[in-house]
């Protein structure tokens with residue numbers, strides 16, 4: 145997919161961010177192109193979540209510029225809300241709306257934010273729920289579903305907004321092992337269909353399989369950026385080598 | 397006087413008193429809930445002056461004694477050339493105080509929601525008001541049914557303040573003093589009012605429990 149005329153969907157330029165005195169993001173520069181799947185890995189506390197969350201301004205930044213499909217992300221206001229709706233986000237803890245049915249969880253965004261009529265929103269939602277394999281749960285509430293099912297609904301909820309890019313922050317980390325596969329399958333399918341994705345994960349086999357590019361972060365910096373085969377077979381930095389070794393230890 | 401004698405002579409007065417108490421109770425509670433929701437939205441809004449004003453409001457009305465507020469409304473406001481009918485003055489007092497408690501209950505109801513859902517709403521592109529309307533308030537209200545039930549009972553008891561002003565028809569507490577100035581009702585006159593208050597409270601409690609069971613959010 146590396147053509148000359150790639151469209152940049154996300155451009156991060158010289159992003160810096162502090163939490164108090166803690167410098168969590170240090171001069172981050174990253175461009176994600178249309179249809180690209182970028183996987184961010186790195187040790188705990190390296191700033192992966194924070195980076196993900198700055199992309200739709202769930203976290204503010206101190207300096208730098210975030211461009212979503214050509215539009216500079218503003219600090220606040222209606223324009224920010226609109227641009228946010230173009231960036232889907234899937235969280236570790238699913239975060240479905242506890243009081244709404246599965247169907248309403250998926251229709252609420254389109255109906256309220258995009259102004260989609262109820263009937264159309266419901267048809268689209270049912271199609272999406274079918275796509276992620278939970279269409280027969282539509283009338284239930286989130287607490288009645290397994291974690292894996294909830295996460296698939298969360299993905300459907302984001303997709304219902306027709307986002308230009310999807311962000312995933314450790315989408316399988318809160319799941320029982322037997323449910324990880326079903327969520328990764330949905331994500332693999334999405335990637336195959338050409339969705340632009342930024343994924344934070346510790347699932348290295350999955351990363352190797354679906355990523356076009358691996359970003360390795362450490363202490364708030366992007367230390368390495370490479371194609372998966374190259375990265376996993378020959379990491380360029382000692383930090384990355386150490387990190388991959390600890391993962392191997394863990395999986396043993 | 398026996399209960400039968402009292403009811404024979406003052407039965408219709410008791411009925412009117414009960415209606416007055418119910419009117420004050422339910423109108424106040426209705427208005428207090430609306431005010432409570434508005435105050436709560438202000439307290440969680442991103443606009444600092446609104447937060448401060450709403451917090452101040454809650455501090456004032458959560459802490460002022462009902463009788464003091466009623467005295468202010470009835471005796472102090474006329475100095476500002478505002479003369480309220482007695483019923484209105486009582487209604488205002490029994491609305492403002494419960495509204496601050498309502499806001500407190502909604503705030504703790506909100507704490508059950510969790511930051512994750514708020515972030516999910518924001519990342520869908522919802523505005524603050526959309527988030528409040530569709531995600532925050534419905535859950536806050538549904539998890540506050542039991543405290544709000546208690547608040548309804550407390551509001552009813554607060555309406556006894558009405559006995560401090562000359563209302564006609566008077567309320568369930570006022571009727572006791574009325575009877576005791578017109579006849580020798582004694583403790584029995586009070587007993588009838590007490591039974592009516594308690595009976596109503598029990599019914600409210602039952603209904604509240606059932607509503608809570610119906611709307612409780614599975615987590």
Ligand SMILES: Nc1ncnc2c1ncn2[C@@H]1O[C@H](COP(=O)(O)OP(=O)(O)OP(=O)(O)O)[C@@H](O)[C@H]1O
Nearest residue numbers: 163164166168186187188189190191192193194195
């Ligand atoms: N809201 C916050 N306030 C203060 N510090 C924070 C906040 N959120 C994160 N941090 C700190 O910022 C650093 C980066 O956190 P971040 O969550 O981005 O790391 P991460 O790479 O996602 O780690 P993990 O793999 O554990 O999820 C950490 O040191 C963390 O403690």
Ligand SMILES: [Mg+2]
Nearest residue numbers: 192193194314
């Ligand atoms: Mg994280």
